[in-house]
Amino acid sequence: MSKLTRRRFLEDSLFAAASVAAASCAAPLIQPTQARAQVSPNERLGVMIVGCGGRGGDHIKFYASDPRTVILYLCDPDTQRINERRIDDVAERQGGIRPKSIRDMREALNDPNLDAISCASANHWHALAGIWAMQAKKHCYIEKPLCYNVHEGKALTAASKKYNLVVQTGTQCRSNPSNIDAVEFTRSGGIGEVKFARGLCYKRRAAIGPLGDYPVPPTVDYDLWSGPSIIAPVTRPNFHYDWHWQRLYGNGDMGNQGPHQTDIARWHLGVERFPNSVITYGGRLGYQVEKKDPNYVDAGDTANTEVSIFDYGDKCMVFETRGLPTKPLMIPAKVQEENEKMASAGVGVIVYGSKGYLVQSEYSLSVAFDLDGNVIKVFRGGGNHYGNFIEAILKGDPSFANAPARCGALSADVSHLGNISYYLGEKNLVSPAELKKQLSDIKSLDDNEATLARTVEHLESYGVDLAKTPLSLGPYLKIDAEKEVFVDNAEANEMLTRPYRAPYVVPAPENV
Secondary structure (H helix, E strand, O other), X not given: OOHHHHHHHHHHHHHHHHOOOOOOOOOOOOOOHHHHOOXXXXXXXXXXXXXXXXXXXXXXXXXXXOOOEEEEEEXXXXXXXXXXXXXXXXXXXXXXXXXXXXXXXHHOOOOOOEEEEEEOOOHHHHHHHHHHHXXXXXXXXXXXXXXXXXXXXXXXXXXXXXXXXXXXXXXXXXXXXXXXXHHHHHHOOEOEOEEEEEEEEEOOOOOOOEOOOEOOOOOEOHHHHHOOOOOOOEOOOOOOOHHHHOOOOOOHHHHHOHHHHHHHHHHHHOOOOOOOEXXXXXXXXXXXXHHOOOOOOEOOOOXXXXXXXXXXXOOEEEEEEEOOOOOOEEOOOOOOHHHOOOOEEOEEEEEEEOOEEEEEXXXXXXXXXXXXXXXXXXXXXXXXXXXXXXXXXXXXXXXXXXXXXXXXXXXXXXXXXHHHHHHHOOXXXXXXXXXXXHHOOOOOOOOHHHHHHHHHHHHHHOOOOOOOOOEEXXXXXXXXXXXXXXXOOHHHHHOOOOOXXXXXXXXXXXXX
16 A cells, blocks of 8 residues: 555554554653663663753653663753753663763764764754764754755755665654545545645744843853854843744744644645745734833744745645734634534644645644535544654664655745745835735735735734734745756845854755
8 A cells, every 4th residue: 555554554563562652743752661671771772862952851751761762862052951850860761871961962973872863952953963963874853844944954865865864854743643644535535636735833922022132041052052053142031942033043933833834734735846936924023012012122033923825836835824812724614613623723734625625733633624614534643753763763764764854854945935035025014905916916826815814804903003013025936946946036045055154064965
């Protein structure tokens, strides 16, 4: 049958072997010590966790709990994140074996007992961490977005091929039976012909604090933390996590949450290439209302409201980001009250077919409807994405990974392309009427005017005065999908990469 079905069978076998039940794609594996006695330390895969913050904690729980792995190193430029309490907890989980605390991952790369890294660092470190690891012959699990920019995705993909190593992107939904089965359903015509999908990140993001000059935490090696980026003043109050909303290090929710949903949307549409064009509008709006201060300047410089339109010729994808409070989006159908929750998505994907819709409203739940809003089929089930990574390593088969480098790069690149249009048009402030006029000429399978109207209504209902703080409209960027560059736009092409600071340089794909 299909590869999807084969993988699901093998995953089921993996679950039984590891004695693990994952209730959702993000569920940590908690009960380690009894299983630990089954495998000797010399037979386990040695792992280094790179980045030990919130998401890194989830990585730690898995590898310290799986009987086939042992955490040898915890790596973070902030020593506060690898305190004795955390080391003691890992040691308890893995039968007394204590991981070593290091700041710089390069200290561990020559260790022959180290087989893999699992990277949950800041976005701007993802690619270099992966490339350094692969150059040292280590397998890589890298959180989404796989890469900070398009150049880095190409370099990681090239390295994975050159060294024939397993690279798994942290888009966990790729290992969920709910999504595997749902994709098989839509591709087999379950909701008719599918040409359009909408990714949604309706996720509340409060202001991150006033723009200012803040001290580097004393426990942080700031040169190492900055890595490939320039060493810049700290302008946000909360050093950790809030870098997501500063473009020197993060990619906003377009690149933070977005790669999950754009990945699912691409999967349903079956597009494995760059789009033909992109255009984005949006802004960082509403925080003056939130703070009740018209002069408030937030430390973030990425959009909290953003709509990108990606044209693939015969197919189309739209991604919407809303960081202010909002209701989920309902599919455009007559839905019975008991199906209302399943027929809407806040952080999810809506796939539009000629005979119905499919809504992924949760990571491990998708529901297919007919055009009248009646449920056709429900798809449930969480998976074990880390486990799929380990199984690919044990099989010696990089292709067994459900989210390999090329897959992760393409889904991250969608975000990068959308952000590039936004950044280039950030100062092109337009009224809703002018925006409506310009969008009317943009090729799309979406109703561009209706999506804009919903966006404007959302902002105005929160109290945003679009006459005083207008939306920005980025340029309509044509793309050579084969060469993966913008057509006749040097400024946009410069943003496919970044200036790198030695020695933290992400090499060209041919030099990995």
